[in-house]
Amino acid sequence: MQIQFGVLGYGFMGHIHTDMIKGLEGAKVVAICDNDPTKLADAPKDIVKYTDMDDLFADENVNTVLVSISNHVHKEAVIKAARAGKHILCEKPAAMSVKEFDEMIEVVKECGVNFSVHQQRRWDKDFRISKEVYDKQMVGDVFTIQSKLYGFNGNMHDWHIYPEFGGGMLYDWGVHLIDQMLWMVKGKIKTVYADLRNVINENVDDYFKIILKFEHNITAEIELGTYFLTNKEKWFEKHWFIGGNKGSMYVDGFEPVGQIVRTSQLLENVPGKTTMTAAGPTRSFGPPPEGRIIVEELPDVNVQHSMYFDNFIKAMNGKEDFIVTIEEVRRVLRLMEAVRESAKTGRSVDFE
Ligand SMILES: NC(=O)c1ccc[n+]([C@@H]2O[C@H](COP(=O)([O-])OP(=O)(O)OC[C@H]3O[C@@H](n4cnc5c(N)ncnc54)[C@H](O)[C@@H]3O)[C@@H](O)[C@H]2O)c1
Structure with a gap:
C-alpha cells in the first residue's frame, strides 16, 4: 500500500x-x-x-x-x-x-x-547508545539512570505557553524523555515522585524532575529546565548517565560524546590514602591510584529519525509491528498524570 x-x-x-x-x-x-x-x-x-x-x-x-x-x-x-x-x-x-x-x-x-x-526520539543517537549500554549490561547491574535536558535561554514560545493549547514542557519534551525511559527500562514502575514548576512562565510548567522507582530496584531520574542560564556559547545541555556495579556511562549531547568508565580493582580493600583537596582532606573522594581507571569507547549506533517512518510504512503494509504502540503511548500519558499528582501533593504516587 x-x-x-x-x-x-x-x-x-x-x-x-x-x-x-x-x-x-x-x-x-x-x-x-x-x-x-x-x-x-x-x-x-x-x-x-x-x-x-x-x-x-x-x-x-x-x-x-x-x-x-x-x-x-x-x-x-x-x-x-x-x-x-x-x-x-x-x-x-x-x-x-x-x-x-x-x-x-x-x-x-x-x-x-x-x-x-x-515518538521519533526513540531514534535519537544519545538515547540509543544509552539503551545499548543498558540492554547489553555493559556497566553490570544498573542501579541508577539519569536523563537530563537544560535550556540556557529561558525561552518558551507560541502556543506552548498556554495551558488550554496543551502547552508546558512536560507535554512538549517530557513526553519524549519519559517515553525513552519507559521503552528502555522494561518492568513495572512502583512509584513516581515529581517536582513540576512554573519557574518563569506564569501558566505552564517550564521545569520538572521526575523520579521513577522500578520493580527491579532501578531508580530513574528525568530532569528538564528551560531556565538554567549561562553566558557560555551553548544553547542547551543534554546528558545521560547510567550507573551499574561494573562501571558508569556518560553520554553528552545529541551528537554524543561520552565514555564508559570502570575500575581495575573492584571491591579490593585498598588502604586509604589521604589527599588534600579544596573540600579538605579526603580518602574516598581524592584521585584514584595510578592505572586504576579504565576508559572504554561508547558503542556505535546508526540511527536517524526517518527510521520512525520506515517502521510506520512497513507496519502499515503488515511487514512489521508498529514500534510505537497504543499501550505504550497510554502508559506515558498515565505517567504524566501521576507526575502532576505527585507534584501537587508533594508525595510519591503508587503507579503499577
Ligand atoms: N515530535 C516532535 O519532535 C515534535 C516537535 C515539535 C512539535 N511537535 C508536536 O507537533 C504538533 C504541532 O506543533 P508545532 O510546533 O508544529 O506547532 P505550530 O504552531 O508550529 O504548527 C501548528 C499548525 O497547525 C495549524 N492549526 C492549528 N489548529 C488547526 C486546525 N484546527 N485546523 C487546521 N490547522 C490548524 C496552525 O495554524 C499551525 O500552522 C504539536 O502536537 C507538538 O507537540 C512534535
Whole structure:
C-alpha cells in the first residue's frame, strides 16, 4: 500500500514532516491543511491545499492523516479522521489526558484504522547508545539512570505557553524523555515522585524532575529546565548517565560524546590514602591510584529519525509491528498524570 498522507497543520512540524516524507519510499504527501491560510503560502505547488480539516478528511486521495496541529485539537482531528476511514499518525502528546486518549482509541478501534504516535526520539543517537549500554549490561547491574535536558535561554514560545493549547514542557519534551525511559527500562514502575514548576512562565510548567522507582530496584531520574542560564556559547545541555556495579556511562549531547568508565580493582580493600583537596582532606573522594581507571569507547549506533517512518510504512503494509504502540503511548500519558499528582501533593504516587 502506498501511504498517501494528508498533513494536518503546516507549521513547524508540518514542514518537517513534508520534507522528510519527500525522501521516503512507499509514502508521499498528497494534501496539506492549515486553518491559517498564510501558513500554506510556501506549501509545495503540486499538492492540494485545504483550510478546513473536514475537507482534508473527505479527500479520497488521502488514506492516512498526519496530525501536526497543536495538542488541544488532536482529539477532534483523530476522531474525525478515524470516522472518515483514514489511518492516523499523530504528533505527540497524542492527547491532553488519558481520558481523552481513551475516547480517541475507542473510535480508532471501532473504525478499524491504524494509529501510531510520532515518538521519533526513540531514534535519537544519545538515547540509543544509552539503551545499548543498558540492554547489553555493559556497566553490570544498573542501579541508577539519569536523563537530563537544560535550556540556557529561558525561552518558551507560541502556543506552548498556554495551558488550554496543551502547552508546558512536560507535554512538549517530557513526553519524549519519559517515553525513552519507559521503552528502555522494561518492568513495572512502583512509584513516581515529581517536582513540576512554573519557574518563569506564569501558566505552564517550564521545569520538572521526575523520579521513577522500578520493580527491579532501578531508580530513574528525568530532569528538564528551560531556565538554567549561562553566558557560555551553548544553547542547551543534554546528558545521560547510567550507573551499574561494573562501571558508569556518560553520554553528552545529541551528537554524543561520552565514555564508559570502570575500575581495575573492584571491591579490593585498598588502604586509604589521604589527599588534600579544596573540600579538605579526603580518602574516598581524592584521585584514584595510578592505572586504576579504565576508559572504554561508547558503542556505535546508526540511527536517524526517518527510521520512525520506515517502521510506520512497513507496519502499515503488515511487514512489521508498529514500534510505537497504543499501550505504550497510554502508559506515558498515565505517567504524566501521576507526575502532576505527585507534584501537587508533594508525595510519591503508587503507579503499577
Ligand atoms: N515530535 C516532535 O519532535 C515534535 C516537535 C515539535 C512539535 N511537535 C508536536 O507537533 C504538533 C504541532 O506543533 P508545532 O510546533 O508544529 O506547532 P505550530 O504552531 O508550529 O504548527 C501548528 C499548525 O497547525 C495549524 N492549526 C492549528 N489548529 C488547526 C486546525 N484546527 N485546523 C487546521 N490547522 C490548524 C496552525 O495554524 C499551525 O500552522 C504539536 O502536537 C507538538 O507537540 C512534535
